[in-house]
Amino acid sequence: MSRSPYDTSTQSGAPRRAVPSPPQQNPYVPKGSPAAPLRRRPRPRAQASRHGSASVPRDDRSHTDGTPPQAPTGSRGRGRARHGCLSTLLWIVMAAVVALLALRTLPSSMASGPAVPELVSFVPAAVVPSVICLVLAMLWHRRVLALVCLLALAVNGSWHAGYLVGRQRVSAEAQAAVAASPTTDDAYARVMTLNTYNGQASAAQVVSLVRERHVEVLCLQELTDGMVEDLERAGIDELLPYHVVSEGASAISNGGRNGIWTAAPQADVSRNLLPIDTSSMPAASVQVGGTTVRIVSVHPNSPVRGAQDLWDEGLSVIGSLSDYGHAYLIMGDFNSTWDHARFRSLLGTTFEDAGEASGEGVHMTYPANGIVPPLVEIDHIVYSSGSGIVVSSLETAHVAGTDHLALIGTLEAR
Numbered sequence: 001m002s003r004s005p006y007d008t009s010t011q012s013g014a015p016r017r018a019v020p021s022p023p024q025q026n027p028y029v030p031k032g033s034p035a036a037p038l039r040r041r042p043r044p045r046a047q048a049s050r051h052g053s054a055s056v057p058r059d060d061r062s063h064t065d066g067t068p069p070q071a072p073t074g075s076r077g078r079g080r081a082r083h084g085c086l087s088t089l090l091w092i093v094m095a096a097v098v099a100l101l102a103l104r105t106l107p108s109s110m111a112s113g114p115a116v117p118e119l120v121s122f123v124p125a126a127v128v129p130s131v132i133c134l135v136l137a138m139l140w141h142r143r144v145l146a147l148v149c150l151l152a153l154a155v156n157g158s159w160h161a162g163y164l165v166g167r168q169r170v171s172a173e174a175q176a177a178v179a180a181s182p183t184t185d186d187a188y189a190r191v192m193t194l195n196t197y198n199g200q201a202s203a204a205q206v207v208s209l210v211r212e213r214h215v216e217v218l219c220l221q222e223l224t225d226g227m228v229e230d231l232e233r234a235g236i237d238e239l240l241p242y243h244v245v246s247e248g249a250s251a252i253s254n255g256g257r258n259g260i261w262t263a264a265p266q267a268d269v270s271r272n273l274l275p276i277d278t279s280s281m282p283a284a285s286v287q288v289g290g291t292t293v294r295i296v297s298v299h300p301n302s303p304v305r306g307a308q309d310l311w312d313e314g315l316s317v318i319g320s321l322s323d324y325g326h327a328y329l330i331m332g333d334f335n336s337t338w339d340h341a342r343f344r345s346l347l348g349t350t351f352e353d354a355g356e357a358s359g360e361g362v363h364m365t366y367p368a369n370g371i372v373p374p375l376v377e378i379d380h381i382v383y384s385s386g387s388g389i390v391v392s393s394l395e396t397a398h399v400a401g402t403d404h405l406a407l408i409g410t411l412e413a414r
Contacts (some may be wrong), residue, residue: 087142090133094145097126097133097152104339111341117303121376123339124234124362127156129249159339166359168352169392174412182214182239184264187289187413188222189216191391193298193331193379197369197402198255199224205399206406207234213397213408216240216263217286219297221279222255242266246280246297254278258297258332258349262286268294276317277310291388291413294326302335311335315342322350327387329411331362333404334380347382354381354409357390365396369403379407389413 040128103116104123134149136142164289174188182190192215194201210218212253218240220227228245236243240261243264248257258279260266266284274284277300285292300314301307315336321328336343347353355363355377364374374396381391394411 012205012286020112087140090136090145091168093129094148094152095135097130098148099151101155105315106314106341107333108345110343112303112308112330114305115338116309117308117340117342119380120339121337121378123337124157124377125158125375127153127399129155136376137317160356162356162359164359168357168390169359170390170410170412174410175393175395178188178214178248178410180214182216182263184216184287185311187291189230189288189411190214190238190408191217191219191329191331191381191411192406192408193219193221193297193333193381194399194406195221195379195402195404196223196227196256197404198222199227201227202400203227203230203234203236205401206231207236207239209399209406209408210236210239213237215408216260217329217331218278219295220259220261221297221333223257227256228259236261239263242284244269244271244272244282244284244356246282247271248280254301258282258299260284260295260297262295264288273402274317274320276314278314281318281335283335288411289413291327293389293411293413294328296321296328296330296332298330298332298334300335304311312342313348319348322348327389328384329389329391330382331380331407333376333378333380337377337384350385351382352385354383354391354394357393360392363396363405363407365405365407367403368398368405373407379404381407381409383411 054166067114072376074285100119100123104120106113106116111120130149130152134146134153137146137149162340170188177183177186178190192201192209192213194206206218206220209215223245240267241349242265243259243261244262244266245259246257256279258281260282262284263287266286268283268285270283272280273296274281278301281296281298282294285294287293296318298318300318301310303311315334317331318334321330330351333344334343337346338353362377364377365379366374366376367376381393381394383389387413391409391411395408396405399406
């Protein structure tokens, strides 16, 4: 029996050396042509893993031609996973914003609970985290989160629309008149209020502001006898010769007394207009044009822990002035913001807050003695609506020694 030359067996059973097979020649390629590069067979687009789940397909193209590999089809999913923790953080931030907005909706009867007044003061500041979360949510394609941010901004904006779209503003003639020189013979007056921080404000700077801004009506809070003497030495009587300072607090001291200084003569002077358990409210009437303006300097108790009832009562007493038919100009540290239900209840339909009605933006006044800029607007100029007087052209000014900014406005009697 003939043997094949590739037969590796022998008669003795010893294996012969293996002879390699001749290379296979593609019958469709002429002899002598260069061999084509070997190509790997592409794998299936989805392979079942050992546990039966489909694996992510890979791009197995050869890169011998310099073509860059394709991006993995799962990159978007991995991108979403990469921002997962940050998205959770954004949700936590927006949950806090929504909770803050919910506190703002509480009625007056529930708005003086523990920590509620303090938290509600920062409702306008909630715009900042809402905008940041909205931008990031849109960049990361978080549609639901972006919708929540938009709704929060819309609600917050609707509450503060008056700060952007004014309803009541003084005329250009009034602004020009108070800027030119102070006089009691016209229908305009520059007005100013400042909390002196237990009499620690610089009396010289207060008088300097009165002189430079042509102030004709000045209301001060937290006065001490020493502060009044410093004002006199600084020359306040030369600019505003008429004044009244309130009595001491009837029960609880709220940092001192309140005072009113005017350029025009005062009438119907009262050192304690209405009974109140904190700072007494002085009052006086002056003539502005042909209108008798009743001026009141106020400082209700702050809503600190354990004193919410005093805060609520103080605002209620001030709100009771709506029962009288005067053209009121009420200025001072109200220890409340537009977002407090108690403050809005005080205003009712009788009074206007110049800050909210003028459409000139917010004027944060507290705190003003630290590195952080003022964050809340608790100093206000409030006037009787429909009484023939309007206050706008608001601005703030810094005074050394106090933790409040001075709030200055222009009054026009029509």
